[in-house]
Amino acid sequence: MSVRQVQTLRAFDNLNSNSILTLITKSTSISQTQQVHAHILKTGHSNDTYFTNNLLSLYVNCQRFTDAESLLHSLPNPNIFSFKALIHASSKSNLFSYTLVLFSRLISACILPDVHILPSAIKACAGLSAVEVGKQVHGFGLTTGLALDSFVEASLVHMYVKCNQLKCARKMFDKMLEPDLVSWSALASGYAKRGDVVNAKLVFDQAGKLGIEPNLVSWNGMIAGFNQRGCYSEAVLMFLRMNSVGFSSDGTSISSVLPSIGGLEDLKMGVQVHCYVIKMGLECDICIISALIDMYGKCRCTLEMSRVFEGEEEMDLGAFNALVAGLSRNGLVDEAFKVFKKFKRKGTELNVVSWTSMIGSCSQHGKDLEALEIFREMQLARVMPNSVTISCLLPACGNIAALVHGKATHCFSLRNCFSDDVYVGSALIDMYANCGRIQVARVVFDRMSIRNLVCWNAMTSGYAMHGKAMEAIEIFELMQRSGQKPDFISFTSVLSACSQAGLIEQGQDYFYSMSRVHGLEARVEHYACMVSLLGRAGKLKEAYNMMSTMPVEPDACVWGALLSSCRLHRNTSLGEIAACKLFELEPKNPGNYILLSNIYASNNRWKEVDRVRDRMKYVGLSKNPGCSWIEIKNKVHMLLAGDDLHPQMPQIMEKLRKFSMDMKNSGVSHDMDFVLQDVEEQDKELILCGHSEKLAVVLGILNTNPGTPLSVIKNLRICGDCHSFIKFISSFEGREIYVRDANRFHHFKEGVCSCGDYW
DNA sequence: CTAGGGTTAG
Numbered sequence: 001m002s003v004r005q006v007q008t009l010r011a012f013d014n015l016n017s018n019s020i021l022t023l024i025t026k027s028t029s030i031s032q033t034q035q036v037h038a039h040i041l042k043t044g045h046s047n048d049t050y051f052t053n054n055l056l057s058l059y060v061n062c063q064r065f066t067d068a069e070s071l072l073h074s075l076p077n078p079n080i081f082s083f084k085a086l087i088h089a090s091s092k093s094n095l096f097s098y099t100l101v102l103f104s105r106l107i108s109a110c111i112l113p114d115v116h117i118l119p120s121a122i123k124a125c126a127g128l129s130a131v132e133v134g135k136q137v138h139g140f141g142l143t144t145g146l147a148l149d150s151f152v153e154a155s156l157v158h159m160y161v162k163c164n165q166l167k168c169a170r171k172m173f174d175k176m177l178e179p180d181l182v183s184w185s186a187l188a189s190g191y192a193k194r195g196d197v198v199n200a201k202l203v204f205d206q207a208g209k210l211g212i213e214p215n216l217v218s219w220n221g222m223i224a225g226f227n228q229r230g231c232y233s234e235a236v237l238m239f240l241r242m243n244s245v246g247f248s249s250d251g252t253s254i255s256s257v258l259p260s261i262g263g264l265e266d267l268k269m270g271v272q273v274h275c276y277v278i279k280m281g282l283e284c285d286i287c288i289i290s291a292l293i294d295m296y297g298k299c300r301c302t303l304e305m306s307r308v309f310e311g312e313e314e315m316d317l318g319a320f321n322a323l324v325a326g327l328s329r330n331g332l333v334d335e336a337f338k339v340f341k342k343f344k345r346k347g348t349e350l351n352v353v354s355w356t357s358m359i360g361s362c363s364q365h366g367k368d369l370e371a372l373e374i375f376r377e378m379q380l381a382r383v384m385p386n387s388v389t390i391s392c393l394l395p396a397c398g399n400i401a402a403l404v405h406g407k408a409t410h411c412f413s414l415r416n417c418f419s420d421d422v423y424v425g426s427a428l429i430d431m432y433a434n435c436g437r438i439q440v441a442r443v444v445f446d447r448m449s450i451r452n453l454v455c456w457n458a459m460t461s462g463y464a465m466h467g468k469a470m471e472a473i474e475i476f477e478l479m480q481r482s483g484q485k486p487d488f489i490s491f492t493s494v495l496s497a498c499s500q501a502g503l504i505e506q507g508q509d510y511f512y513s514m515s516r517v518h519g520l521e522a523r524v525e526h527y528a529c530m531v532s533l534l535g536r537a538g539k540l541k542e543a544y545n546m547m548s549t550m551p552v553e554p555d556a557c558v559w560g561a562l563l564s565s566c567r568l569h570r571n572t573s574l575g576e577i578a579a580c581k582l583f584e585l586e587p588k589n590p591g592n593y594i595l596l597s598n599i600y601a602s603n604n605r606w607k608e609v610d611r612v613r614d615r616m617k618y619v620g621l622s623k624n625p626g627c628s629w630i631e632i633k634n635k636v637h638m639l640l641a642g643d644d645l646h647p648q649m650p651q652i653m654e655k656l657r658k659f660s661m662d663m664k665n666s667g668v669s670h671d672m673d674f675v676l677q678d679v680e681e682q683d684k685e686l687i688l689c690g691h692s693e694k695l696a697v698v699l700g701i702l703n704t705n706p707g708t709p710l711s712v713i714k715n716l717r718i719c720g721d722c723h724s725f726i727k728f729i730s731s732f733e734g735r736e737i738y739v740r741d742a743n744r745f746h747h748f749k750e751g752v753c754s755c756g757d758y759w
Numbered sequence: 760c761t762a763g764g765g766t767t768a769g
Binding site: 186187424 | 761763768
């Protein structure tokens with residue numbers, strides 16, 4: 001003990017206890033508190049509730065909750081004041097569970113709480129989202145009459161808003177004798193946060209009638225609420241309205257409205273707000289900087305975005321995260337990765353958002369292996385992933401059919417209780433479907449307690465991509481019966497399922513119900529499904545006619561669906577029209593040339609096959625190793641199609657034999673053996689064409705043949721439909737396979753992948 | 760004892 005402390009203690013000796021307490025009640029120094037404690041013990045006041053309560057408050061002031069707690073325990077007869085300070089302080093320090101423990105101990109000690117303690121307990125319920133406990137406290141307040149206090153009423157409104165029980169909050173608010181500004185603000189912004197635009201506006205516009213004058217916080221709460229819920233235009237309108245009634249926006253208003261401006265991609269307004277920020281000298285506010293970067297990123301102004309970032313002196317993680325997200329949003333994944341690596345090297349402590357946005361950026365841009373690698377690094381860096389991280393990582397596993405990693409990620413989310421999240425659930429369904437495990441996808445789907453549109457769509461499209469049309473339709477119908485309205489994506493999946501199953505009438509009914517029943521205007525991908533639906537059934541003319549009635553110009557997917565159907569039905573005239581258009585739209589896609597040459601070959605028109613080959617060379621596809629193999633591919637196609645009944649089969653076979661000879665002479669192997677031999681050549685691109693089911697069988701053979709080291713194929717391109725692909729992937733039972741073919745997944749996502757489509 | 764408002768990842 002220092003000399004000074006001894007002197008202080010001596011000084012205390014000369015004072016009576018009362019004067020000590022009045023002298024240092026406001027003390028926050030722990031040493032002084034301990035000295036007083038020593039003095040109380042010495043002077044024999046330790047059993048005196050009055051003195052101990054005051055001492056307890058001193059410990060609370062010093063944030064020494066454990067010391068205060070042991071004092072509380074030592075008291076033989078605690079009273080309301082013994083609890084008061086601890087309850088208030090613990091609630092203020094967000095130690096909500098402790099607050100509720102203290103509150104229940106108070107009740108068990110038969111001490112009646114007062115109107116000051118109740119709000120703290122209610123605040124704790126709000127903080128814990130413990131609405132059931134909150135209701136009990138409310139009930140207690142009603143029976144004791146304490147709930148009539150305006151502070152208590154206001155805190156109840158707040159609690160119900162925080163617990164998302166807006167109906168209770170509204171009832172409580174309407175019952176208040178003197179509705180106050182704070183409760184009113186909380187209620188209105190609560191509605192906004194929930195996306196209930198109607199009620200938010202209703203309550204907000206009640207202000208005048210209630211004699212409430214909105215202040216800056218009220219306006220900001222509304223803007224932030226609408227922004228959080230994605231009601232971008234409402235947020236911007238609030239911001240404009242606020243300015244028009246003479247409120248000048250502060251940093252909070254700006255950082256809340258900027259993401260909405262970005263969401264609306266309203267660059268003009270974004271720039272205006274940026275100017276205002278500079279004028280008001282707010283450009284040093286880190287939240288505003290992050291929001292500005294985010295806004296410019298969403299408005300596709302990557303240059304301006306980087307300039308705002310570079311102008312910043314102190315490196316802020318939020319700004320860095322916004323920059324990475326902005327770069328990746330604009331397709332500049334490599335740039336994003338560079339920035340990410342630079343900051344990692346610098347030793348910047350990256351948080352979950354940084355890691356997650358980098359993982360998401362990779363998995364969305366075909367860098368799936370990198371996404372998995374970054375996830376591994378993230379764990380090494382001991383940053384705890386959350387449900388968003390998992391929902392970004394799962395598509396990476398699905399994209400490359402990395403079932404082992406997908407399962408590991410699933411286990412990870414089970415261990416960490418992320419699997420209840422709807423986004424994680426949907427991503428799991430998608431991943432299992434992409435890995436050929438549709439039954440597992442269904443189990444995940446069935447186990448979900450809450451389902452949103454994304455889950456239903458994932459399950460429907462999963463079944464559709466597996467060719468399980470009846471199941472896809474069943475899910476689609478179940479979704480509507482459960483009260484979930486379908487959107488564009490739901491229809492794409494169900495139409496694609498109908499097309500695969502040849503359910504023409506049902507598909508047409510769904511198609512027309514889109515606008516008639518659901519008020520959805522059919523998009524180009526829906527037309528592609530319809531063309532495929534009709535075309536597959538041999539109604540090529542009808543399909544072609546439908547294309548001419550489309551409100552939008554048919555794109556490559558629609559023409560591709562027609563060309564595939566033409567190949568299926570060996571229709572040269574329409575096939576030529578479709579191919580001609582496709583050569584214009586995507587001259588570098590070898591699949592279109594292959595399909596057309598298949599049509600010619602199946603009609604025994606070999607001169608035209610040669611012409612297509614020349615054309616391929618002309619557009620620069622001759623370097624494509626697949627190009628010189630076109631005859632073989634045709635041959636494989638014919639063999640697999642098993643088209644023995646083809647009227648010109650003998651001639652075709654003759655021609656094929658000749659091709660085979662040529663191939664042999666030029667050193668290229670032929671027949672079924674070619675498939676097995678060629679895969680042993682490293683780095684070869686292997687292209688397989690064929691009718692889906694037959695192709696799937698071949699791929700199965702190929703894959704299970706012990707002498708076939710499939711791992712040596714660096715580029716495998718399959719011209720088949722989704723059945724074959726799925727079959728291919730699922731035949732790798734227990735083995736890991738990585739498939740990189742962004743094109744295929746693009747088509748999958750669009751949902752127009754149909755029989756014979758090329759990807 | 761004095762409540763209500765901010766950025767970035769799906």
